[in-house]
Amino acid sequence: MIVNERRTPDGLLVAVCDPEVLGETFEEGEITLTVTEEFYGGEAVEESAVVDSLARATVANIVGTRAVELAIEEGFIEEANVLEVDSTRHAQLLRMY
Secondary structure, eight states: OEEEEEEETTEEEEEEEOGGGTTOEEEETTEEEEOOHHHHOOEEOOHHHHHHHHHHOSEEEEESHHHHHHHHHTTSSOGGGOEEETTEEEEEEEOOO
């Protein structure tokens, strides 16, 4: 998976995607999701590093079937909060302190 971490004044922003969705655009009804290199591009990492990043994230955007499944398996997001967009999945995480 690909992970991009950015420090912001409000905390850590993490973008995670499956490698095969990077650069793709998905459309479903009125929803368009473009997985840009600028936002999602980063380092290719093992699943354990993705879990570590999501554990530290204040905000996370997750795209791709495997990336979203991992976030569900690890308890970061719930299945009911996942969007199906064309042939991929998308979820967001927001921690409020």
